[in-house]
Amino acid sequence: MDDDLELSKQSFHFLAKAAGLNIDDPHMERLHAYLKEVLPRMQGVEEKRPTSSSEKDLHTYIQRYMPNLKRISELNLAGVDPSMVFRPLSRRRDE
Amino acid sequence: MNNAELCFLSVGQLSKLIASKEVSPVEVVKAYCARITTLEPKLNSFITVLSEEALQEARKAEKEILEGRRLGPLHGIPMTVKDLFAARGVRCTLGSRVFDRSVPDEDSTVIARLKEAGAILIGKTNMNPLAYGAIAKEGDFDYGHMHNPWDPSCVSGGSSGGSGSATASGECAFALGSDTGGSVRIPCSLCGIVGLKPTYGRLSRHGMATLSWSLDSAGPMTRTVEDNALVMNAIAGFDPKDPSSSDMSVPDYTKALTGDLRGLRIGIPKEYFELPVDPQVKQAVLQAVEKLRGLGASVQEVSWPLYHYYESISSVILLSEGAAAHRELVCEKGAGLYEPLRMRLETGLFVSAPDYIRAQQARVLFNRQCHELFDTVDLLVGPTTPITATKIGVSDVKVGETTMGVIALHTQYLSAFNLNGLPALTLPCGFAAGLPVGLQIVGRAFEEGTVLRAAGAYEKATDWHLRRPSL
Numbered sequence: 001m002d003d004d005l006e007l008s009k010q011s012f013h014f015l016a017k018a019a020g021l022n023i024d025d026p027h028m029e030r031l032h033a034y035l036k037e038v039l040p041r042m043q044g045v046e047e048k049r050p051t052s053s054s055e056k057d058l059h060t061y062i063q064r065y066m067p068n069l070k071r072i073s074e075l076n077l078a079g080v081d082p083s084m085v086f087r088p089l090s091r092r093r094d095e
Numbered sequence: 096m097n098n099a100e101l102c103f104l105s106v107g108q109l110s111k112l113i114a115s116k117e118v119s120p121v122e123v124v125k126a127y128c129a130r131i132t133t134l135e136p137k138l139n140s141f142i143t144v145l146s147e148e149a150l151q152e153a154r155k156a157e158k159e160i161l162e163g164r165r166l167g168p169l170h171g172i173p174m175t176v177k178d179l180f181a182a183r184g185v186r187c188t189l190g191s192r193v194f195d196r197s198v199p200d201e202d203s204t205v206i207a208r209l210k211e212a213g214a215i216l217i218g219k220t221n222m223n224p225l226a227y228g229a230i231a232k233e234g235d236f237d238y239g240h241m242h243n244p245w246d247p248s249c250v251s252g253g254s255s256g257g258s259g260s261a262t263a264s265g266e267c268a269f270a271l272g273s274d275t276g277g278s279v280r281i282p283c284s285l286c287g288i289v290g291l292k293p294t295y296g297r298l299s300r301h302g303m304a305t306l307s308w309s310l311d312s313a314g315p316m317t318r319t320v321e322d323n324a325l326v327m328n329a330i331a332g333f334d335p336k337d338p339s340s341s342d343m344s345v346p347d348y349t350k351a352l353t354g355d356l357r358g359l360r361i362g363i364p365k366e367y368f369e370l371p372v373d374p375q376v377k378q379a380v381l382q383a384v385e386k387l388r389g390l391g392a393s394v395q396e397v398s399w400p401l402y403h404y405y406e407s408i409s410s411v412i413l414l415s416e417g418a419a420a421h422r423e424l425v426c427e428k429g430a431g432l433y434e435p436l437r438m439r440l441e442t443g444l445f446v447s448a449p450d451y452i453r454a455q456q457a458r459v460l461f462n463r464q465c466h467e468l469f470d471t472v473d474l475l476v477g478p479t480t481p482i483t484a485t486k487i488g489v490s491d492v493k494v495g496e497t498t499m500g501v502i503a504l505h506t507q508y509l510s511a512f513n514l515n516g517l518p519a520l521t522l523p524c525g526f527a528a529g530l531p532v533g534l535q536i537v538g539r540a541f542e543e544g545t546v547l548r549a550a551g552a553y554e555k556a557t558d559w560h561l562r563r564p565s566l
Contacts, residue, residue: 019444020426027430031441068407072450072457075404082455083309083462085339 102265120171170213203302220257252282277509279314284479284533295516296341299334324348351544362397362472379525418443479533
C-alpha cells in the first residue's frame with residue numbers, strides 16, 4: 001500500500017460499519033484517530049502521542065501490535081500451510 | 096492446628112487427614128471461609144464467595160466419607176475457579192460488569208469433573224476482564240485490582256490473578272485458571288505457586304469462556320507439584336463436547352513424581368537471555384538449572400532462531416480470534432466494557448483475514464523449529480517471567496538498559512507455548528527483593544508427566560514452596 005495513503009474518515013466508517021460497530025458512537029472518533037495512523041501502513045504510531053489515559057493505553061497497544069503485521073512479512077511463508085485445523089465431521093463411537 | 100496452618104496444607108496433606116477422619120471437610124471449609132473473610136479486604140481475590148453452598152457441600156462430603164464412600168484425594172477439598180468457567184447456578188462475570196447477571200445452567204467440563212471427584216467450589220475468582228491481559232490503573236478493573244499476597248501494593252498478575260492470590264495466600268486449597276498467552280503461569284510465577292498450562296487439547300475447554308480458540312487452555316494452580324498432578328488426574332481427558340479435545344490416554348500423573356532426573360536432557364534456548372531479564376531473576380533461574388543438573392539431568396544450550404517472532408505471531412492471532420469471539424459483545428455492549436479492552440477488541444476487527452492466515456502460516460514455521468529442539472532435549476527450561484511483580488498501576492519498567500511495557504515482559508517467555516500448544520509449568524525457584532521468581536519447564540506434547548517429574552524433583556530438593564507470605 002502506498003505510504004501516502006491514509007484511512008479517511010469515510011473509509012473508516014465504511015469499514016467500521018461493516019465490522020458491526022456503531023459509527024455514531026462518539027468513541028469512534030478516538031478509534032479512528034489511531035487506526036488511521038496504523039492500519040493502512042501496518043506500522044506503529046510514532047507521532048501524535050495522545051494525552052488522555054485511555055488513549056495512551058490504545059497508543060501503547062497499537063504501537064506494540066501493529067508492527068507485528070509487518071514483521072510477519074519478513075518471513076518466507078511460501079509453501080507453508082497455515083496452522084488451521086480442518087477435519088471432516090465424523091461421529092465418534094462414544095458420542 | 097490453627098486455621099492458617101490448616102489452610103496452607105497441601106491438597107495431598109489435607110486429603111490424608113480427611114481420609115483418616117482426623118479433619119472434617121466441614122472444619123476445612125469453615126477455616127477457608129474465615130480466612131477469606133479476613134484477607135479479602137487486602138487481596139480482592141474473589142468476585143463471588145460461596146460460603147453457604149460450600150458448607151452445605153462439605154456436610155454432604157463429611158457424611159459420605161464417614162459412611163465409607165470417599166471418592167478420592169479431592170473429596171472434601173475446597174477449590175476456586177477463575178470467573179470464566181461456567182458453574183451451574185453461579186454467576187459467571189468473565190471479570191466484566193457486562194456479565195454481572197449471567198448465570199449458566201450447566202457446569203463446564205473441568206468443574207463437573209472436579210465435583211465428581213468430590214472437590215468443593217468455595218468461590219469464583221477475580222480476573223482481568225474477558226481474560227484479555229492488561230495493566231490497569233487503580234480502580235480500572237470492573238471488580239477491582241487483584242493484590243499480590245507477598246506485597247499487596249503489587250499486582251498478582253493477569254489474567255488469572257485472583258486464582259493466583261487465593262492459592263498463594265491460603266484462601267483455597269487449589270484453583271483453576273485459563274492461559275491464552277501466560278494467564279495461568281504469570282500469576283503463579285508472581286505469587287510463588289505452581290501452575291501448569293497443559294498440552295492444547297488435554298483439558299476440555301467446554302464451558303470456559305473463549306478468548307482465542309487456538310490459544311486458550313485451562314490449567315491447575317496449586318501450592319505444590321504433587322497437588323498439580325492430583326488435580327490433573329481429575330480433569331484431564333477426552334471430552335466430546337470440546338472439538339479440540341484430544342483422545343490421547345491419560346496417565347496417573349502422580350506416578351511421574353519419582354524424584355529421579357537421571358537421563359533427562361534439558362535445553363536452555365540461548366534466545367531467552369538475549370531478551371531483557373532482571374539480573375536477580377536470571378541468577379535465580381540459572382541456580383535452579385544447576386540444581387536440576389545436580390539432580391542428574393544433563394543441560395545444554397539450544398537455539399531457536401525464530402523465537403523472537405513469538406510476539407508478532409501470537410498477537411496477530413489473539414487480536415483476530417479475540418475480536419471474532421467477542422464481536423457481538425463489542426458491537427452491542429462496547430460502551431460497558433473496560434475501555435482498553437474495548438479498544439483491543441475493536442482493533443482486532445480491522446485485522447484482515449489474509450493477515451490472520453499469514454500469522455497462522457508463520458506459526459507453523461515457528462513451531463517446526465521448536466519441535467526440532469526436542470530431537471536433542473526432553474525439556475526446555477528458563478524464566479517464567481523476566482521480572483517479579485510490579486506495583487499496581489505501573490505500565491512500563493526498566494530492565495537493564497531497556498524500558499518495556501509490563502504486559503510485554505510478562506508474556507515474553509510464555510505465549511510461545513500457547514502457539515505450539517506444548518505443556519508448560521511454572522514453579523517457584525527463588526525470591527528477588529522479597530518477591531517470588533518462577534522457573535518455567537516445557538515438555539513435548541502430551542508429556543506433562545515428564546514436566547511434572549522434573550518440577551517434582553526440583554521442589555523436593557528446595558524449600559521455596561514452603562515459604563508463606565506474611566499477611
